[in-house]
Amino acid sequence: MTAESVSASPVRFDSVTKRYPGADSVAVEELSFEVPAGEICVLVGPSGCGKTTALRMVNRTVEMTSGDILIGGRSVKEGDPARLRREIGYVIQQIGLFPHRTISQNIGTVPALLGWDKERIAARAAELLELIGLDPEYGDRYPAQLSGGQQQRVGVARALAVDPPVMLMDEPFGAIDPINRSRLQNEFLRLQAELKKTVLFVTHDVDEAIKMGDRVAVLKKGGHLAQYATPTELLMEPADDFVEDFVGADRALKRLALMRVRDVDLWTAPLAQAGDPAEPVRTAVAAAEVPHALLVDAENRPLGWLSARDLDGEQVPATPDSVADPLIDADSVLRDGLASLLQSGSLYAPVVDARGRLAGVLSVEIVSDFLASDEASESELTAAERPHD
Ligand SMILES: Nc1ncnc2c1ncn2[C@@H]1O[C@H](COP(=O)(O)OP(=O)(O)OP(=O)(O)O)[C@@H](O)[C@H]1O
Ligand SMILES: [Mg+2]
Known part of the structure; x- marks a missing residue:
């Protein structure tokens, strides 16, 4: 698997368990599910249920205790973790742009690590700026000169820089106000319709999960999978009381989120x-x-x-x-x-x-x-x- 030859790969969790050293209970237990290539899978659940842990085991910023994760049929345990981290796009809640580097330099972070030449990096940064709807002159600005929503878009562009087979997004719109969040969600879905990446997307907001997910994995405390289903199924047939509670009493209204205008x-x-x-x-x-x-x-x-x-x-x-x-x-x-x-x-x-x-x-x-x-x-x-x- 090289970053440039694969544009989307399926991801499979196979009885993945994580026990942090010294912890009494496991953070993620025997987690199994499969995300088809090109789909958005949303991991949703209450705080502390293991969402971030599950996500980070995909690029091995957290090492799993047992089980396996396969990307395009290949175990993430094979090969070099540093390379894996470069190849997999990662967007975090705090955006994490480098404040002293320009927007173009931020977007070019991984390409630079991979040794691309200057012209190629600049061309890719320009292409991605256009893709996320920012004018070319934004490339020379610094993160503090952009709005929160614009910074978030740059975070997405940076994760897309080397055309990763898988994107990990951890509460990417969590810090954004509701109106801009809705706009960024729509924008990301529009982008995704073109890019068709395999995306693992974490949120604790069930409305966001229903809107963004092709499939939704509902987790409960201890990283147990309560239900893995399409948004429609989740709303129509919650697997148990926990999911029903989590999805909420206004299920009929939530169905409005399944339909585009x-x-x-x-x-x-x-x-x-x-x-x-x-x-x-x-x-x-x-x-x-x-x-x-x-x-x-x-x-x-x-x-x-x-x-x-x-x-x-x-x-x-x-x-x-x-x-x-x-x-x-x-x-x-x-x-x-x-x-x-x-x-x-x-x-x-x-x-x-x-x-x-x-x-x-x-x-x-x-x-x-x-x-x-x-x-x-x-x-x-x-x-x-x-x-x-
Ligand atoms: N580095 C760590 N060492 C020990 N325990 C940890 C570590 N990171 C997370 N945990 C514990 O593992 C569990 C799952 O944490 P995780 O961060 O995956 O939850 P989360 O679902 O992402 O929560 P949130 O919605 O609050 O971000 C929690 O009980 C947490 O305290
Ligand atoms: Mg988290």
Whole structure:
């Protein structure tokens, strides 16, 4: 296995146990599960249940007591631990950027250790900056000159620098405020859709686990695996009282986190551009699903809602009565879309794609219909998610 030839590998935990020297009880006990290549597996559970320990045994920053971990079928015990640490991307909660090195130097840390030449490191850093959506000039800044969320993105870029077969992420968004956390989560999922890395992701937040995980491993104290399942299964059929408690009483609402806004049938609103004749827009509004017209620019990006007063004249004005706020990201989960609607007090809001172009309109009614139908299709979904039953 070399860092550059493998872009994603499966990871298998095989009866992995960790007993720290002098400790009365084990930190992780007989942990077994397999993460298919290219999937995100979230380890979730209460504080002290062994999540970080489990993660760190993958790159041997913690040595296991017994059992084995296989990456792409090969034991991590074979070969040199220092090399393993370089090859596996690792993102930690405290971000851990080097304060006296520029962003580009931070991203190039491992490539430099691997002896890449300067041009190659610079090219890779530039490529990764673009990937995480930071302008090239950020490369010359120092970590303290970036926001927490931007630093976190750089942490992800640094972990991706040598195209690792496996990424370990330990509460990567833990220190970020809820709004930016949700944005970083979406951004990471968008990145992952392209990169298809095998990711082991630790959190103690079950909502984050449900949102981010293709599979979720719920751990209880002593590193026991309580359940290993898809998010849907976890919500529909918690394996025991511990998991049920941990997942929470609002399981139905949590199902909103399994659905992306782009995947529901959105409503359509009448559209108009500045300078259009107002009369046909007035007619369209009278018959529309959404009883207001949206002003859009030539690229179909929403600018605002047109009020009756806006449409009084001959022509559609260039500036509407109310700006389009909130705008909902089509990649966000339904739960976050609903939260935006409720916070703004609006019954509907335009949904936009990654480039800001209109994808449809989300309404509170769409969400409540989804919840109602979700109950009805529960048994169907569960059957579909459980191929082995
Ligand atoms: N270096 C160590 N020496 C001895 N015991 C340790 C060491 N590191 C962790 N432990 C113990 O092992 C157990 C698991 O710790 P770990 O850090 O893996 O938990 P965690 O699930 O990541 O918790 P948190 O959510 O608080 O980060 C805890 O009881 C902890 O006290
Ligand atoms: Mg931890």
